[in-house]
Amino acid sequence: MPRPDFPRSVIEFQCRFPDEAACRAYLFASRWPDGFRCPVCGGGEVGAEHRRHLWQCRDCGRQTTVTAGTAMHKTRLPLTLWFWAAYLVATHGPGISALQLQRQLGISRYETAWTILHKLRRSMVAPEREPLTGEVEVDEGFLGGRDSDLRGGRQRDGKPLVGVAVEVRGNGSGRLRLQLLPDASRATLTPFVCSTVAAGAIVHTDGWSGYLDLNAAGFDHRPLLQRARHPDRQWVLPRAHRALSNLKTWLQGTHHGVSPKHLQIYLDEFVFRHNRRRTPLAGFQTLLGLGASRGPTTYHEITHRPNGQTEQSG
Numbered sequence: 003m004p005r006p007d008f009p010r011s012v013i014e015f016q017c018r019f020p021d022e023a024a025c026r027a028y029l030f031a032s033r034w035p036d037g038f039r040c041p042v043c044g045g046g047e048v049g050a051e052h053r054r055h056l057w058q059c060r061d062c063g064r065q066t067t068v069t070a071g072t073a074m075h076k077t078r079l080p081l082t083l084w085f086w087a088a089y090l091v092a093t094h095g096p097g098i099s100a101l102q103l104q105r106q107l108g109i110s111r112y113e114t115a116w117t118i119l120h121k122l123r124r125s126m127v128a129p130e131r132e133p134l135t136g137e138v139e140v141d142e143g144f145l146g147g148r149d150s151d152l153r154g155g156r157q158r159d160g161k162p163l164v165g166v167a168v169e170v171r172g173n174g175s176g177r178l179r180l181q182l183l184p185d186a187s188r189a190t191l192t193p194f195v196c197s198t199v200a201a202g203a204i205v206h207t208d209g210w211s212g213y214l215d216l217n218a219a220g221f222d223h224r225p226l227l228q229r230a231r232h233p234d235r236q237w238v239l240p241r242a243h244r245a246l247s248n249l250k251t252w253l254q255g256t257h258h259g260v261s262p263k264h265l266q267i268y269l270d271e272f273v274f275r276h277n278r279r280r281t282p283l284a285g286f287q288t289l290l291g292l293g294a295s296r297g298p299t300t301y302h303e304i305t306h307r308p309n310g311q312t313e314q315s316g
Contacts, residue, residue, distance in 0.1 A: 005035045008286040015089055025081035026055060029068035032287060040064055041071075072291035073121045079114070083107060084290065087118050092278075092285040097252065097271060123267045125291045126274035133200040134177055137170035140195055140207050141242035142186050145250060145265075162265055164249070165191070166242045167198045170206070175241045178276045180249065180269040186212045192219055208238050245276070 006028060009015035019025050030038075038048040038057060045061030056065045069075055074084050086107055091098055098106075104115035144161040163183045169176025179198040183190050191212040199205060201220040207213040209225050216223035226238045249272050253260055260268050278285045 005287070006031045008283050009089070010283060012089075012093075015085075019082060019085050022081050025085050026068055029072070029081070029290075032290075033068060041066055073125045073289065074291070079118070083109075084118070088122060088286055088289040091119070091122050092289055093282050095275070095279075095282065096255065097275065120264070120267065122289045123271050125289050126285075127270045128288070133203075134167055134169050134179060134198055135200045135203055136176075137204040137206065138167055138199050139170060139239045139242040140165070140167045140191075140199070140205055140213070141239045141246070142166065142183060142191070143243075143246040145253070162262065164246070164269065165194045165198075166245050167195065168241045168245050170241060175245065175276075178245055178273050180245075180273050182266050182269065186210065188212050188215050192216065195219070195221065206239060248272075248276075 009018055019028065037046055038059075039046055040048075040059035040062060042064040043059060043062040045059050047060035049058045049060055056067055058065045069077060069081075073088075074081065077084065087103060090103065090106060094102075098119070100112060100116040100119050103109070103119055104112055107115070109115045109118075142163055142165050145164055146161055163186060165179075165181045165183045167179040169178075181194055181198070183194060188211070192215045195205060195213075195216060196219055199221065202222065204222045204224060205213075205216055207216070207223065207225050209227060213223065213225060249269070252272055253268065274285060274288075275282070
């Protein structure tokens with residue numbers, strides 16, 4: 003049996019998920035559409051649901067819950083709260099801040115709303131997602147900070163460098179990928195393209211030397227000359243430039259500044275929204291972590307830096 007579909011409107015959402023029991027039933031049907039399967043032994047025989055909402059495998063005795071391995075792993079919050087949060091994040095086009103989520107759902111503590119939001123964000127990228135195909139524009143650009151007078155377009159001046167890869171779809175843009183980069187060298191740009199674009203695809207870049215190994219890496223590399231040599235062209239890589247421009251506007255308008263520690267998570271959210279801009283409701287199940295093969299994110303992983311300091315922002 004296929005997994006249950008997602009709600010198509012707020013009215014349908016309210017009708018389908020009025021209480022905890024309805025949310026648990028939806029999670030069970032989404033996780034095990036063909037019937038229960040033990041995550042340890044693969045057994046299909048399960049006993050009655052315990053009072054603590056545990057399901058126990060009759061073959062090996064392993065106990066599991068419908069939230070295990072999802073964004074709601076070990077949560078003590080109501081499932082209805084998680085469902086509403088996922089619905090708001092998926093359908094709020096510009097994105098939603100932790101303060102907005104706190105107000106919308108009547109959450110007493112800002113830290114709770116912040117944690118929910120970051121756990122949902124970490125469900126936005128599927129580890130098994132397909133690479134970009136066909137024709138792809140690839141570029142890099144800097145985010146934030148004031149412009150400096152340094153010479154050379156790839157000098158960092160302390161700003162984060164972001165790699166951009168976007169599919170060409172006629173005059174428009176297809177799927178998008180964004181990734182923080184340490185620099186714009188060949189040693190960085192070639193692996194970035196290999197990890198985001200399918201082998202054999204046509205890759206359009208500018209004439210930067212960091213892309214010179216792409217043909218050898220199995221791509222049909224077609225570097226474009228700079229605008230100075232073609233003044234009649236408005237942009238050399240219009241889709242990649244548009245994506246970067248929209249990203250900067252989105253970060254400034256919705257989140258008003260982002261911690262460097264969490265910047266990649268916000269890049270993933272922008273990609274998530276861009277790639278689902280025509281079907282935002284389809285992201286509801288993705289946000290809850292249903293069908294994902296990645297492990298859940300803990301509060302400690304979200305809030306702690308490698309040196310032990312804690313941080314909260316956005």
